[in-house]
Amino acid sequence: MSVVTLEIDGKVCTGVSGETVFDVAWNNGVKIPRLCHIGGLPNIGACRLCLVEVEGQKKLLPACITPVQEGMVVRTWSEKLIAHRRLIVELLFAERNHVCSVCVVNRNCELQDLAVELGLDHIRLRYQFPKLVADTSHERFGLDHNRCVLCTRCVRVCDEVEGAHTWDVSRRGALSQIIADLGEPWGESDTCTSCGKCVQVCPTGALFEKGKAVSEMRKDRGFLKYIVTAREKGQWIR
């Protein structure tokens, strides 16, 4: 494990080889936007919100899967990056039906926070208004496809942490959807242990606890840190 020194937004930062640009930036107080990344789960570099500029590279690189290198010069905020991130978020909003004012996570939503952070006051794209349903067949939880951004955090936590692998993604492109088992109603899934981990890591109101009214749902991410600390350091502390 060797120490790596690099520059992020003009600030000299140090990290350890093998760490990602994203982690080193955050550890040094530079908050890069993200959606699919969540600490404690394997990264997949899917949402592209964490794209950064690296000097000497023509392409923009996703910080969550780019390992740090000695002498790297990274920029996390620029006109160009903001424009790209804005567009990504606009695409997400246009793709499904987000009605924040009546959503269970209104004012506690990562997607909404991103929109606010990026100054998104309107969507330039045509809304698709797909006809999607909510699956509330599970005793305690619900899945509303209208609010899913396909970040697959639920898929990963269920597979990697809980070990149940209830969730997966079916179909492709705009038709992609999260499914339980082989497309059963969630309540009829044989593999789901009802642990609720997916609900807590979901960045939006797509996965929620049943019975929660508008703005009432708060996600508890602490459990993931607890598990990771236990796994990596053998310390059972929160």
Added chain:
Amino acid sequence: MAERILINTVTRVEGHAKVSIYVDDAGEVSSAQFHVVEFRGFEKFVEGRPFHEMPGLMSRICGICPVSHVLASSKAGDRLLGVEVPPAAVKQRRLVNLAQILQSHALSFFHLSSPDLLLGFDSDPARRNIFGLIDCEADFARRGIRVRKFGQRIIELVGGRKIHPSWSTPGGVQTRMGAEARDEIAAGVPEALESVKLALDRLKSVLDSFPVEIEHLGNFPSLFLGMVSPRGEVEFYDGVIRIGDAEGNIVADGLDPLRYYTYLGEASEEWSYMKFPFYKPLGYPGGMYRVGPLARLNVAASTGTPLADRELREFKQRSRGAVCQSFHYHLARLIEMLHCVERIEELMVDRELMGKRVRARAGQNQNEGVGACEAPRGTLFHHYVVDDDGVMQKVNLLIATGQNNLAINRAVTQAAQRFVRPEAIQEGMLNRVEAAIRCFDPCLSCSTHALGQMPLEIDVRNSRGEVVNRYRRGR
């Protein structure tokens, strides 16, 4: 038919009102119709949503009376859960409903109607609004604005926000009420009480100058429907339905609001998107009934609070049977405001209001639920059918303005026949037609209330249905 074209320009209920006045070959007004778009869209697009979302969704129907929709919706949700709501939650809901009725009535009276009543129906239309009122009756107008603010502040303190609070939810409410909120509300009561009393005296003092309007702006026999407590008192949150007739007799009493569909039917007409509810035993359109302040005071034996009761006794003297003049909706509204302030004051010393347990938790236990309460403009019913997973399958909303639909049409016809001279239309004539509508304080004026003008379009048509004169006002 030609008159349908213009309705299509209306997109939502807070849009425009449109009136068609029909003139016969002799040049006399033969009839008039009031066209409006109702909330059908809401009933359709909430299908497929989990029912816990309903109070939040329903509150968006209206910016003036969101609380009523939240409450009716929560009550329907209570039925789906099959729970008894804790007393603290019931009291909170009652308090906010009173505040809602108070602020909505204040808006209707001070901002919308008092310019007509205090400045005159024929006064300059450019000044016949709340600003004109501020100029010549500054203290009165300011008091009105403050009463409304008091009501809104209560909604904000208890419900978390002034407009579209969604703190009430199936099973109860989200948060316990704090002592500071209570103290602030209690401190506002004396001024509100004084302002409402003042307005009431003021209205009573000018009533005599409108004998013709009182006689012709919607004065006709009809049934009246309202919620009453088991003791027959005015009741806004939870009670039984009572129906009275024009002679003041009770036609039906103790009706279960949850079974509204057994005694209320809904007809539709092709010239309006609004449904036409009627009392089933008398058929359509004979079963026309009115709801709202006038109806509630007509059917209730008392209000249950001392000051409002004194006013109610005087009110009931105005007519031998029920008070049938729609003009007296204004007076009824002020008496209800008095009652609301008195009830709010009572709640401030109610120990249960501050109770800790504010929500009954349960899974879904029923597939069908009805919630009913009194909204400012009349009795409101929400009827939900959900599947076994709690997903909305069917929704029926019976809204106050809809229930007054037949009566508003009747009032518009009467006002047009009495005041409109088709050969020489003047603004004051049309303002009276509009005033007939305004008695009912229909909800479609929501979005433009503040300026005291709802966008209104009046077509005068000959017997062949051709437009011979058109008058437009508003945005």
